[in-house]
Every structure is written in C-alpha cells, then in structure tokens.
Amino acid sequence: MTGNMHLGVEEPIRECQYNQICTHNSSTMDTPHTKKKKIKRKWQVFPGRNKFYCNGRIMMAKQTGVFYLTVVLILVTSGLFFAFDCPFLASNLTPAIPAIGGVLFIFVMGMLLRASFSDPGVLPRATPEEAADIERQIDTANGPSGPGYRPPPRTREVLINGQTVKLKYCFTCKIFRPPRASHCSLCDNCVERFDHHCPWVGNCVGRRNYRFFYLFILSLSLLTIFIFAFVITHVILRSNRTGFLSALKDSPASVLEVVVCFFSIWSIVGLSGFHTYLISSNQTTNEDIKGSWSSKRGKGNYNPYSYGNLITNCCAALCGPLPPSLIDRRGFVQPDTPQPVAQTNGTGACPSNQVQSHMAATNPLLHSQPIILGGGAPLQAKTSLGGPCSTLGPSQASLPSSIPGLSCGGELMALRDSEIHCHHHLHHQHFISPEETPSPPTALPCATHLGHHVHPAQLFNPASQDSLHEDSVRGLVKLSSV
Amino acid sequence: MAETHSLQDLRQAAVTSKVFVQRDYTSGTICKFQTKFPAELESRMDKQQFEETIQTLNNLYAEAEKLGGRSYLEGCLACLTAYTIFLCMETHYEKVLKKIAKYIQEQNEKIYAPLGLLLTDPIERGLRVVEITIFEDRSIGSR
Numbered sequence: 300m301t302g303n304m305h306l307g308v309e310e311p312i313r314e315c316q317y318n319q320i321c322t323h324n325s326s327t328m329d330t331p332h333t334k335k336k337k338i339k340r341k342w343q344v345f346p347g348r349n350k351f352y353c354n355g356r357i358m359m360a361k362q363t364g365v366f367y368l369t370v371v372l373i374l375v376t377s378g379l380f381f382a383f384d385c386p387f388l389a390s391n392l393t394p395a396i397p398a399i400g401g402v403l404f405i406f407v408m409g410m411l412l413r414a415s416f417s418d419p420g421v422l423p424r425a426t427p428e429e430a431a432d433i434e435r436q437i438d439t440a441n442g443p444s445g446p447g448y449r450p451p452p453r454t455r456e457v458l459i460n461g462q463t464v465k466l467k468y469c470f471t472c473k474i475f476r477p478p479r480a481s482h483c484s485l486c487d488n489c490v491e492r493f494d495h496h497c498p499w500v501g502n503c504v505g506r507r508n509y510r511f512f513y514l515f516i517l518s519l520s521l522l523t524i525f526i527f528a529f530v531i532t533h534v535i536l537r538s539n540r541t542g543f544l545s546a547l548k549d550s551p552a553s554v555l556e557v558v559v560c561f562f563s564i565w566s567i568v569g570l571s572g573f574h575t576y577l578i579s580s581n582q583t584t585n586e587d588i589k590g591s592w593s594s595k596r597g598k599g600n601y602n603p604y605s606y607g608n609l610i611t612n613c614c615a616a617l618c619g620p621l622p623p624s625l626i627d628r629r630g631f632v633q634p635d636t637p638q639p640v641a642q643t644n645g646t647g648a649c650p651s652n653q654v655q656s657h658m659a660a661t662n663p664l665l666h667s668q669p670i671i672l673g674g675g676a677p678l679q680a681k682t683s684l685g686g687p688c689s690t691l692g693p694s695q696a697s698l699p700s701s702i703p704g705l706s707c708g709g710e711l712m713a714l715r716d717s718e719i720h721c722h723h724h725l726h727h728q729h730f731i732s733p734e735e736t737p738s739p740p741t742a743l744p745c746a747t748h749l750g751h752h753v754h755p756a757q758l759f760n761p762a763s764q765d766s767l768h769e770d771s772v773r774g775l776v777k778l779s780s781v
Numbered sequence: 782m783a784e785t786h787s788l789q790d791l792r793q794a795a796v797t798s799k800v801f802v803q804r805d806y807t808s809g810t811i812c813k814f815q816t817k818f819p820a821e822l823e824s825r826m827d828k829q830q831f832e833e834t835i836q837t838l839n840n841l842y843a844e845a846e847k848l849g850g851r852s853y854l855e856g857c858l859a860c861l862t863a864y865t866i867f868l869c870m871e872t873h874y875e876k877v878l879k880k881i882a883k884y885i886q887e888q889n890e891k892i893y894a895p896l897g898l899l900l901t902d903p904i905e906r907g908l909r910v911v912e913i914t915i916f917e918d919r920s921i922g923s924r
C-alpha cells in the first residue's frame with residue numbers, strides 16, 4: 300500500500316487506473332472509474348450506420364466518397380468559370396454575369412450542404428419496453444402457433460383517405476413503420492417519407508431534407524445551364540476576334556467546363572424534371588418506382604396523400620413546416636434510461652448502463668404472456684445478473700423474428716431482387732431504391748448473428764453472455780420448429 | 782382516505798407497467814394518437830379525462846403541422862435567407878412542441894400523478910407513442 304500511496308496525488312489524473320488507495324478521500328465504494336466516466340451524447344450511441352461530425356451537429360451516411368466527388372466537380376467547374384471566363388465576360392458583356400453566377404453558386408453549395416448534413420427524418424428505434432409491447436400485441440393477434448403453422452408477415456392495415464395502406468413491421472427498428480416511411484439498408488435507419496438514398500449527396504433524402512435536395516438539383520440545373528451557355532458565348536465571342544483554335548488555346552479551361560456541363564445537364568435537368576413531377580403529385584421516388592399509386596394497379600387506386608391541387612402539393616413540399624429532428628443527436632444519454640437495442644450491423648456500442656428497475660418492470664409483462672417467442676421469458680430473468688449487455692435481452696427475444704427466412708420467407712427474398720440501381724429516366728444518377736429489407740445480409744446464419752450482437756460490449760460478463768447465447772439459440776430452435 | 786401521489790413521490794415508486802398509445806394514421810401521416818382508452822387504465826382513471834388529454838395533444842400537433850399562410854411565409858422567408866434565419870429564431874413547430882411539453886407537465890402534475898400515472902412526452906419516443914407509466918398504487922396497500 301505504501302508503494303501506491305505516493306501515487307495518490309497523480310491518481311485522479313489517470314482515468315482508468317483504480318487502485319484501492321486514498322481511502323480517506325473516497326467515502327463511498329464507488330471506484331474512481333465511474334466518477335470519471337464521461338456522459339455521452341446520443342449521437343455517440345446511435346445505432347444506425349451514420350457518421351457524425353462537429354459533435355453531432357452534422358449527420359451523413361457511411362459512404363461519403365461520391366459526395367466529395369460532387370463537391371469537387373461543382374467547385375472545380377465553377378472555379379474555372381469564375382477564373383477564366385468571367386473576366387472576359389464581365390468586361391465585354393456585363394458584370395452582372397459573374398454576380399448572378401456567384402449567387403447561384405453560393406445557393407447551390409448551401410443547399411447541397413444542407414441536404415447532406417441534416418437529419419433526413421430518421422425514426423429512432425423502439426425502446427425495449429415498446430418493442431416488447433408490440434411483440435405482445437402481434438402474438439395476441441396471431442394466436443398461438445402450433446407446429447406447421449407459419450406466422451404471417453407482420454403487417455397492419457390502415458385506411459387513409461379511403462385507400463388501404465399496409466404498415467410493415469421493421470425488424471431492425473422494432474416498430475411498425477408509419478406510412479411512407481422506409482428502412483434504408485445503407486444507413487440502417489427507418490426514415491420518414493423516404494424518397495431515396497442519394498450517394499451524390501451522401502445521405503438519405505427524406506421528409507426533413509427533401510426540399511433542400513430539390514432546391515439543390517434545381518439550382519444546380521440552372522447553374523450548369525448558366526455556365527454552359529456563357530462559356531459557349533465566351534468562346535464564340537473570342538473566336539470572332541481571333542479565330543476558333545486560338546480562342547480555345549487562350550482559354551483551355553472552357554473546354555473542360557463545356558464537357559462537364561454537357562454531360563451533367565442531361566442527368567441533372569432530367570432529375571429536376573422528375574422530382575418536379577413527384578412534388579406536384581406528392582409522391583416519393585420509392586412510391587413512384589413501385590407504382591404504389593399508379594392506376595395500373597387497380598381501378599380505384601389513387602394517392603391518398605395528395606392534396607388534389609398541384610399548387611398545394613408544391614407548397615406543402617417546399618414551404619411546409621419543417622419538423623425538428625426526432626433523434627436528438629446532441630442530447631445527453633440519461634444514465635438511467637435503457638437505450639434502444641442495437642442490431643448486428645448497427646455500429647451502436649452496447650450501452651453499458653443498465654436499468655434493473657426497467658427490466659424488472661417489463662418482467663411481469665413478459666411472464667404473463669407465455670406465447671412470447673421461446674427465448675423471451677428466460678432471457679428477461681437473466682438480466683438480473685447485472686451484465687451490462689442485458690439490454691440485449693429483449694432484442695434476443697425478438698431475434699428469431701429478424702431472421703427473415705423464418706418469418707417472411709419468399710416475400711423478402713423477392714423484395715431483395717427489386718432492390719435496384721435505378722436508371723429510371725436518368726443516365727447518371729445511381730440511387731438505390733431500398734426495399735423493406737431488414738438489415739442486410741438477410742441470410743445470416745444464427746451463430747454469427749448472435750456473435751455480432753454480443754461483441755461490442757466493453758464491460759462484459761462472460762457468464763451472462765453464454766447464458767444469453769444459449770437462450771437465444773434455444774429460442775431460435777423453438778421457432779424453427781414452427 | 783386514498784393516498785394521492787405527487788410527482789416527487791412517483792420517483793420513488795416502483796413501476797408496475799407501461800401502456801403505449803399508438804399513432805392513428807387514418808388521417809395520413811400527420812401526428813395523431815389513438816383516443817381508444819387502454820384496458821390497463823380502466824381501474825385507474827376516467828375515460829373522459831384520458832380522451833380529453835389525447836385530443837388536446839392531437840390538436841396541438843395539428844397546429845404544429847398546419848399548412849397555411851403562416852407556415853408558407855415562414856418557409857419562404859427561410860428559403861430567401863438560405864435557412865440562416867433559424868439560427869436566430871425557432872420554427873413554428875418547435876414553438877408548439879414547447880407548448881406541448883408544458884401541457885404534458887401540467888397534466889402530469891394536476892391529474893396523472895395523483896392517480897399514480899405518468900405521461901411521457903411523445904417527442905422523447907420519436908413521436909411514435911404516448912407512453913403512460915403505471916406506478917404501483919400505494920393506496921391499495923394502505924387499505
């Protein structure tokens with residue numbers, strides 16, 4: 300002890316060392332480790348596959364390479380325009396040209412950054428109690444399952460403005476998706492009014508950033524047309540004086556700009572036109588591609604969300620109220636609340652705080668429902684071991700259901716085929732139309748599924764891990780016999 | 782005499798169960814909660830009171846999402862200022878959310894806490910559910 304005593308002064312500085320010394324300072328049995336544990340912000344424990352910057356203020360998808368390409372293309376082309384073409388045009392035509400170009404450029408960049416950096420409308424995942432409550436309701440609705448009975452896919456039907464809409468259950472987020480919401484397999488989030496995942500923008504396009512995306516492509520079309528037109532004008536004016544070839548020699552950047560603009564115009568103007576059509580009919584890209592409201596599906600098929608009036612649809616999409624983010628990225632994680640469960644491919648850290656009382660509260664609920672999936676009840680009892688990963692309890696209970704092969708079978712595999720890189724009207728846009736696949740890959744064998752689940756824990760009770768694993772496997776075996 | 786609880790008392794009480802009031806999508810994607818009275822609350826509170834609370838919440842959310850002159854004006858102004866205006870002022874939606882938070886706290890203090898119940902603001906649950914926590918009823922024990 301004496302050897303340690305002289306380190307007593309330095310001890311508070313070192314975060315992770317906790318020797319049992321300086322007992323006259325610490326009155327409680329709390330180890331210094333817990334005192335120095337930093338309170339995390341919610342973005343740090345976010346279960347989706349997003350990247351956060353600036354302490355949670357900026358939110359993007361995982362793959363951002365193409366976004367940087369977009370930025371570089373716009374900056375380089377505009378930069379060349381302002382540097383090489385504008386001086387000539389300003390002096391020979393009017394200085395309004397670079398001024399208007401400048402305004403357009405700033406607007407384009409502003410909208411691009413806004414679309415890329417904001418939360419598209421991600422729905423937070425269900426808390427464990429909510430998930431358990433929904434499971435209970437579903438099982439009660441389905442009735443007891445005996446051998447040979449295959450539970451139907453989890454859907455709820457709702458009548459909206461006279462149209463029957465199916466609400467699907469999201470296995471990853473453990474919620475029934477609101478109408479028009481969809482799960483993005485790239486970001487591993489359910490997004491409200493999901494349009495598409497745009498790699499060019501490096502983010503999903505959903506309810507909260509659709510207007511920024513639309514204004515971005517619209518203003519970019521104008522900018523490309525603007526640059527294209529004035530570069531051509533510049534070359535023509537110059538070649539009137541000095542001849543075509545020497546004009547090109549004097550201003551080589553113009554060639555590059557013309558080439559970039561020429562190819563961009565087709566795709567971007569086309570995309571703007573497509574989205575203008577979508578806005579005026581109040582549809583999402585997802586709905587349009589699936590033909591959800593197309594009259595080809597049935598005689599009485601119409602879009603229940605449309606306001607009927609073109610102007611109202613446009614105003615609603617572009618000038619309607621902007622809902623705030625539901626995920627509260629910069630809020631602090633409350634130490635006594637259970638975090639929503641992180642699935643396998645979610646990079647979410649296993650929350651190391653645990654709530655015994657909340658688990659205890661859900662215990663009576665689950666024990667009273669013997670129909671719950673096999674692994675459920677015994678798993679909940681295990682949480683009292685105090686293992687920090689006992690939040691996995693409820694998620695393990697519903698794990699078997701997240702293996703699509705068991706519950707939804709053919710439906711989901713068929714959906715996967717239609718997960719297309721869509722070249723719809725567009726030549727250059729490669730946006731992925733994600734279907735309602737649960738977190739890919741869908742055909743994961745159970746063992747690795749579970750392995751992923753338990754691995755992110757920091758403080759880890761091996762005993763509870765084995766028993767959790769065992770119970771989950773038992774639960775899976777039970778379900779597979781159904 | 783039946784024991785009544787205050788909000789402070791509730792913090793010490795044990796949670797018996799939670800009831801979740803789900804969203805009502807029959808009017809589309811607007812935020813609206815079902816007014817159906819949950820079976821678990823039958824022994825605890827008055828159906829009328831519950832429906833009134835939920836209906837008021839629905840009205841407040843409708844106000845937040847209303848399309849009209851004011852929201853269009855706000856949208857246009859925001860677009861013109863490249864959305865920098867929201868650095869200085871709150872959106873209409875956020876203002877209404879604050880109103881809702883105040884309303885819920887008021888309801889909890891006046892009506893729900895004395896019955897051993899607690900409403901959770903739906904925004905904390907991603908506007909998916911209205912979570913009602915049922916605490917153990919000490920008044921039963923004291924009889």
